[in-house]
Amino acid sequence: MPNYQASVLVNLRPSVLDPAGEATRSAANRLGVDGIKQLRIGKVVSLQLDAPDELEARRKVELLADRLLANPVIEDWTLDLKCLS
Amino acid sequence: MTIGVVVFPGSNCDRDVRWATEGCLGLPTKFLWHETRDLSGLDAVVLPGGFSYGDYLRCGAIARFAPVLESLVDFVDKGGKVLGICNGFQVLTELGLLPGALTRNRDLHFICKNVTLEVVSKRTVWLGKCGVGDELILPIAHGEGCYQCSQDTLSRLEEEDSIAFRYIDNPNGSISNIAGITNKKGNVLGLMPHPERACDSLIGGIDGRKILQTLIN
Numbered sequence: 001m002p003n004y005q006a007s008v009l010v011n012l013r014p015s016v017l018d019p020a021g022e023a024t025r026s027a028a029n030r031l032g033v034d035g036i037k038q039l040r041i042g043k044v045v046s047l048q049l050d051a052p053d054e055l056e057a058r059r060k061v062e063l064l065a066d067r068l069l070a071n072p073v074i075e076d077w078t079l080d081l082k083c084l085s
Numbered sequence: 086m087t088i089g090v091v092v093f094p095g096s097n098c099d100r101d102v103r104w105a106t107e108g109c110l111g112l113p114t115k116f117l118w119h120e121t122r123d124l125s126g127l128d129a130v131v132l133p134g135g136f137s138y139g140d141y142l143r144c145g146a147i148a149r150f151a152p153v154l155e156s157l158v159d160f161v162d163k164g165g166k167v168l169g170i171c172n173g174f175q176v177l178t179e180l181g182l183l184p185g186a187l188t189r190n191r192d193l194h195f196i197c198k199n200v201t202l203e204v205v206s207k208r209t210v211w212l213g214k215c216g217v218g219d220e221l222i223l224p225i226a227h228g229e230g231c232y233q234c235s236q237d238t239l240s241r242l243e244e245e246d247s248i249a250f251r252y253i254d255n256p257n258g259s260i261s262n263i264a265g266i267t268n269k270k271g272n273v274l275g276l277m278p279h280p281e282r283a284c285d286s287l288i289g290g291i292d293g294r295k296i297l298q299t300l301i302n
Contacts, residue, residue, distance in 0.1 A: 073235075
């Protein structure tokens with residue numbers, strides 16, 4: 001069965017306060033890097049899985065992202081999927 | 086007439102809750118290991134504070150899949166009372182029994198102190214021993230207690246009179262100063278402050294009794 005590599009990028013929704021991102025942005029200013037208009041912190045979940053085809057691999061990871069990896073009340077996610085073999 | 090206190094790996098207020106309900110209030114209480122599905126004979130279930138499953142991924146995100154919580158959804162449907170305190174409140178939102186989500190405190194600090202709450206609603210059984218506008222002093226101890234929800238959800242909470250408590254002096258950036266909410270039916274209450282830590286005058290206050298006493302009518 002083909003093996004897939006998935007990366008799910010989870011980010012806070014734009015409307016949700018991200019105090020850690022704000023704190024990091026102010027540290028970036030202190031480092032002397034100016035011009036940063038916005039800095040938001042998310043997380044990446046990497047996984048490998050077996051599936052008969054790309055459609056099924058995508059379906060599985062989308063279910064996972066919707067139900068476990070992200071909380072739709074406060075987070076959005078995007079998926080990057082590659083076939084490894 | 087018994088109260089069940091759920092024990093997840095990483096719960097750390099489970100014993101405090103039992104000490105408060107049984108030791109201070111004389112209400113029969115037992116622990117429920119997270120793998121049990123048996124909630125028979127219980128009048129109320131408490132999800133205590135702590136760091137269930139290490140709070141990995143998001144606070145309450147892994148706990149949501151515990152066997153005991155599958156039974157809890159039925160328990161709530163049948164009218165059983167459920168109280169989620171701190172991490173327990175986070176679990177209830179992840180489980181979808183309460184709307185919204187708890188996120189990192191506005192100023193990033195873990196805050197551990199007494200706060201003053203205003204009782205906002207008398208609609209539910211939980212606040213039967215309080216009057217609207219009453220002030221309660223309860224301790225908070227959390228890093229992720231900033232309640233967030235959409236404007237639509239906030240309007241619905243207000244229309245349904247489901248906001249139970251507001252902070253007088255908002256410590257964490259919660260929307261509309263919200264410290265605790267109930268579901269529409271009124272049998273589920275989630276709040277960030279810890280009533281179980283305010284049940285003995287020797288340790289600074291007994292306002293928590295007013296909430297915990299309502300676990301058993």
